[in-house]
Amino acid sequence: MRKMPRTILHLDLDAFFCSVEETRNPDLRGKPFAVGGKPDERGVVASCSYAARQFGVRSAMPMSRAVRLVPHLIIVPSRHRLYGEVSEQVMERLRNLTPLVEQISIDEAFLDLSDLRDKDPRQIALDLQAGIRDELGLPCSVGIASNKLMAKIATEVGKKGAKKGAPPFGLTLVPAGQEAAFLAPLPANMLWGVGPKTEAKLAELGLHTIGDIAAWPEADLVRRFGENGRELAAHARGQDERPIVTEHETKSISQETTFTRDVSDDKTLERTLRELAAEVGRSLRRNDLAGKTVKIKIRWPDFTTLTRQTTLPQPTDNDEEIVKTALKLLHTVRKPRQAVRLIGVGVSGLGAPVRQLGLWDGGSEKSRKLQEVVDQLQEKYGKGVIHRGES
């Protein structure tokens, strides 16, 4: 039996952070500006307006470089809470259309429209774009196709084809059966999983477009790239069977922070770790979870990033235990006074907080009871009211 082709819609909010800022401050409209951190604090462009993009500014670019490109660039500090709220309004609108919504980031989502047979997908997309523009003041681009891979590429193609200097408002539809033809002329690096390394290897074989890859023998791709080769061949032909995943199960709870300036002071670092661990612990307890694995993440000033983790004999939701374990891990990778750019703590292996009681554990029971009291106080009077002393 041939499967009914699915209808997947991919929606991407155009220059999301900037668009939100424009709704709050209409003066920014049409001007080159970027949302992100200050250039002297090593800020990075989180999002940039279409006017700024014309000068070559891109997101994830160091702000200092963006300013060199556009000396009159307006820098707007990011307001993540606000973006989160606006994003939620958009997602809410999508969920009203169908429960099959997979949010993949703050400004992107997939919708499975397969069951909305009596409606024209193009009309659904136009209605969505109009609604989001009129009521939330935000532009967005949409791709519609028979699977997630195609829908996302369709959105990208639509954005690229837009006129420069203004939001693209792309809408691209790839009819079922025409996937391969649509992909064929596109550059290989537009496929998922084709990074610079794979791209270079493909180029050596003379494979520059997605069509080139689709025409190449799959067996040879598998031989060269292993399982990825098989995926590559399928993707190049526009095949992708992955379903819409409606809710991400919480697999870990973590917190991290990037310092505005590298920190080499042991005390400061440990205090930060302590604060992050307390956040993680609070979040675990609020969600009635405990985890067995404690993980730390460290980024050195040269951007190399490493993680270290250890598994506890028993799941924990206790700040003190998380801190103790995280500090132990920190000491295994960091020399005293070694500079750190980013530090993070996480707990995974989550489950219900069952605790094996110990024969001699008066001590840890005390710590747990203390924790409950601290939580209650902080809940009521704010985080500043009380915290654990450091010894």
Place this chain on the structure above:
Amino acid sequence: MKVIVLQENLARGLSIVSRAVSPRSTLPVLSNILIASDEGRLRLSATNLELGITCWIPARIEQEGSTTVPSRTLSDLINTLPADQVQLILDTQTQSLHVQGGTSNNDIKCIDAQEFPPLPVPDMDGAVQVNVADFKEMIQQVTFAASTDEARPVLMGVLVTVEKDQITMAAADGFRLAVRKATLSNAMPSPISAIIPARALNELARVAGDGEESIYMVMPKGRGQVLFRVKDVEVVSQLIDGTFPDYHQIIPRNYKSRTLVSTNAMLKACKQAEIFAREGSNVARLDIKPAQSDMQPSEVEISATSEETGRNETIVEATVDGGGMLIAFNVKFLREALEAVKTPNVAMETSGPNAPGVIRPVGNDDYIQVIMPMHLG
């Protein structure tokens, strides 16, 4: 050295001592087994410096001598030889051992016996003497409760105390405790207290055989060692340094609820619960239900749930004395505790969902176990 032994004796001896071989030692000689002629018998010894095992087998000694042979090579070879005489001839010059059995001729490169760590020659005077079967049962009833966590070395051992004619073994991993007592046929003049690695006791139980003999135990003064001798085998182990936590104070003196069940029925229920519990956090819930009236039975409902596998629930008939209770345990602990109970019925006593659970064989006061429950958040 020139020695003739029976293949089956040598194979048995090697299987006994090879458990003490340390295969990945930085000291090559520790991967070897010492073989030496010893007063008309052949002595086999292996040690990893913590645990040493020696075994004597019958042999015809035609020329005295000793060497150390790589354990794997010798064991694997002897196991494939026919069940007949095996001749061992050492070339002292080259330290090459010629092994001949049936039509098979082999030369194994050895290391000089001089390099093998000296094993203590024990003075068995004043040894504690216990019947093999009793001693093995004691070991099997406590060692499983010892910790495997290297971070707490003391708990990886079994506290063995001897006071007059009472010998006690206690092991705890921090979450459960098993204490077994026995009465000696002879009272000891002075008390003994030492922490013996659980592993050494397990090895002793394994090599001790099933006979009616006795096990003799001595702890030579100031050596930090314990030595066991049973028939033609000696086991020597380093003692664990440190103070065993006081366990007497954690054994509850009273209870609010006492549940009597068939050991077997309860054990089966636990095994079934474990199939589901092991996928998650190992929790089994025990719902202890006293009889509603004289005419109704009382029972324990054991249940376990796994997000992935599903759920299980078993009802075990019980005699409940005291109030009902919902209490959760690590089902592995509970199962191991019940497996160690030899009586047909077992009593479980507790005072609350967060209070220690006590497990006693009905009709035997020599054995007690304490298991801490799991707290359901």
